[in-house]
Amino acid sequence: MSLKDEIEKLIQAEQEKIKSRDKQHADYQQRQRDRFVAMRAILKEITESIEPKYIESRIGDDSARIKIGRDAYWNIQPNYDIRFGAASEESLFYEKPGFKVEEKMYYVNDMFEDIKTLSDENEVAEYLIKEITEKVAHYRHLEALEQKRKKDS
Numbered sequence: 001m002s003l004k005d006e007i008e009k010l011i012q013a014e015q016e017k018i019k020s021r022d023k024q025h026a027d028y029q030q031r032q033r034d035r036f037v038a039m040r041a042i043l044k045e046i047t048e049s050i051e052p053k054y055i056e057s058r059i060g061d062d063s064a065r066i067k068i069g070r071d072a073y074w075n076i077q078p079n080y081d082i083r084f085g086a087a088s089e090e091s092l093f094y095e096k097p098g099f100k101v102e103e104k105m106y107y108v109n110d111m112f113e114d115i116k117t118l119s120d121e122n123e124v125a126e127y128l129i130k131e132i133t134e135k136v137a138h139y140r141h142l143e144a145l146e147q148k149r150k151k152d153s
Helices: 005-047 119-151
Strands: 055-059 064-068 074-081 093-107 111-119
Touching: 005 055, 005 074, 005 093, 005 119, 064 111, 064 119, 074 119, 093 119, 111 119
Parallel strands: none
Antiparallel strands: 055 064, 064 074, 074 093, 093 111
């Protein structure tokens, strides 16, 4: 076998590894979408329960972003990790239990950022409902103070 044939054989073997990786990656993406089905329904119900002037959401097939006012948002998705040093035939991503909730809060001149891993849809829902209701109550309180100030002046 010539060197050219040998190189071609190696290239084809690498292409097969890449095809295998792409299939694993596509399977991973489908599993993430499947894992997010129940979460998507819960998040839609939560966001539809809040007055639209306070909440903004983008709920996709495998992730969501919920924003309250100008100073708080959460990105929610099935938990995963990255396989650094993966072989050419391996997907870079793999599932981990639970859901990843990336949280950002903006304060006067500062920002708080955290990533939480919550065990299931119910734990995510409980956490978000608590956080969202606190923020909406705060906004309503500020609006009431503004109304009172206008009325008194």
